[in-house]
Amino acid sequence: MTLQQNRPAGSTAHWDDVEIGDAVHLRRNGRLEHAGRVDDRTANGAVVWVVSGHGHRQLFHVDDGFELAVAGPEEAGHAAH
Template sequence: MTLQQNRATPSPARWDDVQIGDRVNLQRNGHLEHTGRVDNRTPDGAIVWVTPEGGSRKLFHIADGYQLTAVAAEGTPDEDN
């Protein structure tokens, strides 16, 4: 069985709508698992590095099954994404 077959929900083809410095939430299976700022990303949007406040940056790949959402400064989801 491949990773593709094990994924609970399909994810988008890439995360190219977020930019370095954007605040983001990463949810998986309907649960918020990570939050922080985009520290870096690949040009194709397949990989982002997110740094939580006071923590070390983590790498996330689009195939990991996360839904990435940009967050407005006041903590509500950004309506543009």
């Protein structure tokens, strides 16, 4: 699993190794808040759009306070919830 955590204000942080179609988990304060598949992302990795298993599409910015984890094959099913 790849984990990318955004850094304090003023530092550079990007989710630039996330690919379209990746199953991802977004956590804040250690709690899973969103899961789905990456639908799109900006070239610099600062913004990703994630579609949940229910078809809800949501935009996330690297400065929103989430840790973005790319789910491994054993966790990919959990990203659809």
